[in-house]
Amino acid sequence: MTVSHDCPLCREDGGLLIALHHKFRIIRATGPDEVDFPGFYRVIWNAHRAEFSDLDAAERELLMAVVARVEVVLRECLRPDKVNLAALGNMVPHLHWHLIARYDWDSRWPAPVWAAPRREADAARLAALHDQSAACDAAIAGLAF
Amino acid sequence: MTVSHDCPLCREDGGLLIALHHKFRIIRATGPDEVDFPGFYRVIWNAHRAEFSDLDAAERELLMAVVARVEVVLRECLRPDKVNLAALGNMVPHLHWHLIARYDWDSRWPAPVWAAPRREADAARLAALHDQSAACDAAIAGLAF
Numbered sequence: 001m002t003v004s005h006d007c008p009l010c011r012e013d014g015g016l017l018i019a020l021h022h023k024f025r026i027i028r029a030t031g032p033d034e035v036d037f038p039g040f041y042r043v044i045w046n047a048h049r050a051e052f053s054d055l056d057a058a059e060r061e062l063l064m065a066v067v068a069r070v071e072v073v074l075r076e077c078l079r080p081d082k083v084n085l086a087a088l089g090n091m092v093p094h095l096h097w098h099l100i101a102r103y104d105w106d107s108r109w110p111a112p113v114w115a116a117p118r119r120e121a122d123a124a125r126l127a128a129l130h131d132q133s134a135a136c137d138a139a140i141a142g143l144a145f
Numbered sequence: 146m147t148v149s150h151d152c153p154l155c156r157e158d159g160g161l162l163i164a165l166h167h168k169f170r171i172i173r174a175t176g177p178d179e180v181d182f183p184g185f186y187r188v189i190w191n192a193h194r195a196e197f198s199d200l201d202a203a204e205r206e207l208l209m210a211v212v213a214r215v216e217v218v219l220r221e222c223l224r225p226d227k228v229n230l231a232a233l234g235n236m237v238p239h240l241h242w243h244l245i246a247r248y249d250w251d252s253r254w255p256a257p258v259w260a261a262p263r264r265e266a267d268a269a270r271l272a273a274l275h276d277q278s279a280a281c282d283a284a285i286a287g288l289a290f
Binding site for chain 1 (some may be wrong): 195196197198202205206209210212213214216217220226227228229230231232233234235236238247254255256257259260261
């Protein structure tokens, strides 16, 4: 497998590991930047590739089928107002898809999570969502890939 | 086709129309928010669907194959440092993929385009990139779908 030794996503899982396949892994993002977004997961391609179009067609189809299946779990477990999907990689050019459950009460809504905060997130709803994380993790871990 | 009459992407193309397929269209984003990003295109699903997982598997594969092919054109025509892909839809919940050519000299790099500006974009490079837009449009329009 292609590895880049100075790439954090080649060295580490990149979050709380939820599921591991030989081609990809699914993590929950648990860093300080994501504390306002308990429903923030990433599907990370294990091999070091920068761009989506660096994958071949079969790899892209596999990866996006996984993204869609994880999105369905987020919708069922977390009932978001919207799911946000993104593959950016400007800082870590190792292909990873962000999947983020968004709510009209969250700190950035309706802007992307990378915009400046617009408000304090609703504390009670945020706490309730954090309480759902373990069940959502288990549902994702239970997917058969 | 499913249409929502209060949805701007059901009423209008949503940008400069580059290619039109019966299932999707490709536009170049030419609004005031995108003036710093000449290589900003969108692949828009024509029918009104909110989430990626609202499409069936064949539709998702078609859509992402188009996204990948447009990404390849952006890479060849515009030589970005990175391509950013995103399906957000918090404000307009009609499925559309943003494809954005990013550069280490652009106004938000390495943050997402939705973050606050970090600098003035390099004016000469920005002008040169604007000069490439018509050729990039033509290359996208020339793709056979």
